Amino acid sequence: MSRTTRVLTVDDSASMRALLNHALSTNGFEVSQADDGVSALEWLAVNEVDVVITDINMPRLDGFGLIEQVRGGTRHRDRPILVLTTESSDEKKARARAAGATGWIVKPFDTDKLVAAVRRVAH
Amino acid sequence: MSPEEIQQIFFAECEESLAAAESGLAACQAGTQDADTVNAVFRAVHSIKGGAGAFGYVALQAYTHTFETLLSDVREGLVAIESKLVDLLLRALDTLSDHVEAAREGGDAPADAALISEMEASMAANAGGASEAVEQAPAEPEVSEPASYDSDAESSSDYELDLDALLDDLTAGFDPAPAKAAEAAPEKRWKVHLRPHSGAMRNGSEPLLMVREIASLGGECVHCDISQVPPLDAFDPAQGYLGWTFSMPEAASEDSVREIFDFIGDDCALAFGDDAEIPEVIIVAAAPKPVPAPVAPVPVSEPKAATPQASAPVAAAPQPAPSPVQEPPADAAAKAAPGAPPAPPAGGQSIRIDLFKLDRLIDLVGELVIAQAMLVQRLGANGITANEELSLLETLTRDIQESAMSIRAQPISSVFSRVPRILRELASSTGKHVKLDVIGETTELDKTVIERLGEPLTHLIRNAVDHGIESAEDRIAAGKAPEGTLTLSAEHRSGRILISIADDGAGINRERVLAKAVEKGIVSADAQLTAEEIDNLIFAPGFSTAQTVSNISGRGVGMDVVRQNVKDLGGRITIDSTPGKGTTFILTLPLTLAISDGMIVNVGDQTLVVPLASVVESLRPGDGEVQGLGSNRNMLNVRGRFIPIVSLRSALGASSGALTPDEGVLIVVDTESTGQAALLVDEIQDQRQFVIKSLATNFRAVDGVAGATILGDGRVALIVDVDGLVSNAAPGQERQAA
Numbered sequence: 100m101s102r103t104t105r106v107l108t109v110d111d112s113a114s115m116r117a118l119l120n121h122a123l124s125t126n127g128f129e130v131s132q133a134d135d136g137v138s139a140l141e142w143l144a145v146n147e148v149d150v151v152i153t154d155i156n157m158p159r160l161d162g163f164g165l166i167e168q169v170r171g172g173t174r175h176r177d178r179p180i181l182v183l184t185t186e187s188s189d190e191k192k193a194r195a196r197a198a199g200a201t202g203w204i205v206k207p208f209d210t211d212k213l214v215a216a217v218r219r220v221a222h
Numbered sequence: 223m224s225p226e227e228i229q230q231i232f233f234a235e236c237e238e239s240l241a242a243a244e245s246g247l248a249a250c251q252a253g254t255q256d257a258d259t260v261n262a263v264f265r266a267v268h269s270i271k272g273g274a275g276a277f278g279y280v281a282l283q284a285y286t287h288t289f290e291t292l293l294s295d296v297r298e299g300l301v302a303i304e305s306k307l308v309d310l311l312l313r314a315l316d317t318l319s320d321h322v323e324a325a326r327e328g329g330d331a332p333a334d335a336a337l338i339s340e341m342e343a344s345m346a347a348n349a350g351g352a353s354e355a356v357e358q359a360p361a362e363p364e365v366s367e368p369a370s371y372d373s374d375a376e377s378s379s380d381y382e383l384d385l386d387a388l389l390d391d392l393t394a395g396f397d398p399a400p401a402k403a404a405e406a407a408p409e410k411r412w413k414v415h416l417r418p419h420s421g422a423m424r425n426g427s428e429p430l431l432m433v434r435e436i437a438s439l440g441g442e443c444v445h446c447d448i449s450q451v452p453p454l455d456a457f458d459p460a461q462g463y464l465g466w467t468f469s470m471p472e473a474a475s476e477d478s479v480r481e482i483f484d485f486i487g488d489d490c491a492l493a494f495g496d497d498a499e500i501p502e503v504i505i506v507a508a509a510p511k512p513v514p515a516p517v518a519p520v521p522v523s524e525p526k527a528a529t530p531q532a533s534a535p536v537a538a539a540p541q542p543a544p545s546p547v548q549e550p551p552a553d554a555a556a557k558a559a560p561g562a563p564p565a566p567p568a569g570g571q572s573i574r575i576d577l578f579k580l581d582r583l584i585d586l587v588g589e590l591v592i593a594q595a596m597l598v599q600r601l602g603a604n605g606i607t608a609n610e611e612l613s614l615l616e617t618l619t620r621d622i623q624e625s626a627m628s629i630r631a632q633p634i635s636s637v638f639s640r641v642p643r644i645l646r647e648l649a650s651s652t653g654k655h656v657k658l659d660v661i662g663e664t665t666e667l668d669k670t671v672i673e674r675l676g677e678p679l680t681h682l683i684r685n686a687v688d689h690g691i692e693s694a695e696d697r698i699a700a701g702k703a704p705e706g707t708l709t710l711s712a713e714h715r716s717g718r719i720l721i722s723i724a725d726d727g728a729g730i731n732r733e734r735v736l737a738k739a740v741e742k743g744i745v746s747a748d749a750q751l752t753a754e755e756i757d758n759l760i761f762a763p764g765f766s767t768a769q770t771v772s773n774i775s776g777r778g779v780g781m782d783v784v785r786q787n788v789k790d791l792g793g794r795i796t797i798d799s800t801p802g803k804g805t806t807f808i809l810t811l812p813l814t815l816a817i818s819d820g821m822i823v824n825v826g827d828q829t830l831v832v833p834l835a836s837v838v839e840s841l842r843p844g845d846g847e848v849q850g851l852g853s854n855r856n857m858l859n860v861r862g863r864f865i866p867i868v869s870l871r872s873a874l875g876a877s878s879g880a881l882t883p884d885e886g887v888l889i890v891v892d893t894e895s896t897g898q899a900a901l902l903v904d905e906i907q908d909q910r911q912f913v914i915k916s917l918a919t920n921f922r923a924v925d926g927v928a929g930a931t932i933l934g935d936g937r938v939a940l941i942v943d944v945d946g947l948v949s950n951a952a953p954g955q956e957r958q959a960a
Binding site: 111112113114115117118120121154156157158170176177178179180183185192193196199200201202203206207208216219220221 | 223225227228229231232234235264265268269271272273275276277278283424425426427428431432435482484485486487489574
């Protein structure tokens with residue numbers, strides 16, 4: 100069996116991060132957390148990751164801004180990034196996709212769907 | 223972390239979000255209506271909604287959904303910000319606060335139907351685009367459940383170096399055997415054709431994973447179209463040259479296949495049905511290559527623009543698939559969407575720490591300060607003073623202390639931000655509209671102080687509006703503006719914080735206060751009281767000036783409770799009232815509870831600390847100011863009022879020290895239970911800050927002693943429990959009041 104899939108969760112809400120952390124780590128993922136886009140970039144600068152899950156609305160640097168920076172960089176350019184969205188409308192999906200997201204997780208999520216989404220994109 | 227703990231975090235966040243929304247809306251009301259402000263309010267409500275959904279607070283989620291949608295419309299400029307709207311948003315926020323409370327306490331959700339329809343009406347009236355928001359039920363289940371995620375998906379995580387599996391995937395199409403087997407099977411199978419194109423590999427997507435997922439649903443590859451694979455020298459790994467046809471078992475639904483491709487949408491052309499064909503290949507120049515795009519004259523950075531063509535063969539699939547492939551309203555919207563909205567200004571990053579750890583740090587810093595002072599004293603005794611290293615150590619120690627204190631510090635705005643709501647509620651119940659002025663809301667003070675400040679502050683504000691500010695008619699008659707003004711201010715002054723609550727009302731009606739106090743037996747009818755003393759009567763237990771007990775400030779708690787609350791915080795409250803002009807309550811509070819101010823006094827060979835919060839004044843009695851009462855009691859005449867003199871020597875059983883007032887100094891102190899008293903001590907040594915150590919924890923509880931502290935010279939000094947000492951020493955009628 101290969102190594103554990105490493106997930107970075109980015110959300111300014113500590114409770115949402117805790118929920119993600121709980122759901123993912125109980126399913127065997129290795130979870131790190133960042134509380135907004137800026138701290139996510141700082142973390143990514145010195146760490147490796149397999150999947151990034153990010154909220155969209157955050158202070159300092161929002162989710163789309165984070166994706167733009169990651170895609171514009173070199174190191175994590177091809178990393179799958181899932182966005183947390185409260186709506187599953189086609190418009191929102193298209194927007195997330197256009198912004199460079201690999202996929203999305205609709206909030207509120209249930210653990211199965213979250214894990215499925217992460218596995219679907221984890222290289 | 224348990225789910226309960228996560229919920230606790232959520233509710234703490236709700237409080238922060240509510241305060242942020244409140245201050246944002248207050249800014250809107252004051253005229254600051256820029257994008258950042260509106261966005262901050264939106265984000266606050268959005269964040270509550272997210273958590274509400276995650277924790278299953280359906281009512282809260284449903285309510286925040288409407289609220290958020292309205293805010294979203296405001297943010298998008300669909301709904302104009304005008305005072306009526308801000309008013310609606312503020313009321314919506316009040317109800318949101320009630321919703322959060324209900325969710326936390328497990329109580330009934332507040333009635334919000336009227337407010338929701340009002341918000342919806344506001345969206346409909348302003349935009350006409352509100353219908354989408356209304357029909358989108360918040361608790362609506364989202365994308366359909368994935369069929370299954372079993373061991374196959376699990377194993378996909380190790381494919382990274384699994385070349386065999388990779389080859390199997392690629393060569394499956396070259397082997398006609400499985401296809402025949404599938405067609406020969408009696409089971410009714412159906413076909414899906416797919417061709418991921420270049421876009422499917424954008425954004426970190428990996429089509430191979432999707433192909434594998436199809437296989438995990440029971441799909442078998444019956445055909446792999448390799449006709450488009452170019453010669454090796456023209457091969458671009460970012461392009462999708464391959465197309466597949468899978469034979470799916472009947473049990474696998476079309477939806478479950480679509481679900482797999484949900485993320486990449488139209489970047490992978492799908493066609494369903496036996497007669498459909500693998501969609502045509504679309505080659506788009508990869509971004510860095512200077513090759514002209516063969517398909518469409520679009521900017522190379524927008525490969526997505528090629529997708530409309532991709533959808534054509536899908537839509538034209540002759541076999542009537544259960545439902546045509548959904549085309550997202552895609553490109554226009556995608557292009558219109560800005561890549562990234564400007565990041566709002568830094569909202570202050572934070573880290574959550576267990577309060578216990580923080581208190582431990584603060585305690586240790588307190589010890590450090592003492593140790594440093596001891597060192598200075600010890601070295602001084604050996605003739606080592608004015609030493610450079612020593613003064614550096616002193617500066618550093620002080621800096622560390624200030625930094626440690628500031629960790630616990632929070633801006634007082636978290637308390638002040640609740641005031642607008644209180645005023646709105648008061649406005650609707652009393653009809654008195656009051657304008658709020660806030661000064662110094664960024665002033666910081668200890669978190670514990672802040673938490674315990676809310677109640678007394680709320681009471682003082684209710685009191686100011688209810689009793690202080692006159693009705694609009696009375697105000698006009700008095701030549702004032704019909705709308706009263708309440709001014710809240712906070713400022714640091716010499717190591718303490720001053721909070722004032724000022725109204726421009728009628729001022730304290732001293733005649734009525736005095737009459738009431740006499741009637742209640744608080745003072746005697748012939749007492750000669752100064753204006754200040756009369757004002758202070760409103761703090762007496764059981765005093766209420768309202769002629770009818772209103773439901774606003776007359777809630778069973780009087781101003782005496784307010785004073786007690788403030789005193790518990792180591793603070794004091796004073797009144798400054800001018801008839802016709804208004805009343806100001808001034809709260810003087812310590813910056814932190816960990817360190818207090820005290821008067822260091824000597825009694826015989828003992829050094830004691832009297833908490834400054836209790837001290838009113840200190841004096842040496844003049845001739846005739848002390849009157850004997852019985853054999854061994856003395857009374858002090860303070861401006862016409864007699865208060866008992868308590869000798870600390872006899873109260874604490876010290877072996878030496880002043881026994882009669884002319885031998886020492888009197889410290890007039892305020893006590894809750896027995897009113898004022900004068901403590902007799904030998905001399906007052908100093909006034910300084912001290913760290914309280916519990917005697918009960920380290921030794922045992924001792925009557926008359928509140929705790930201990932370590933002095934600069936390393937000696938332990940006991941802190942006098944003023945209340946306990948005075949009531950023990952005065953066993954008369956005062957004792958009954960205790």
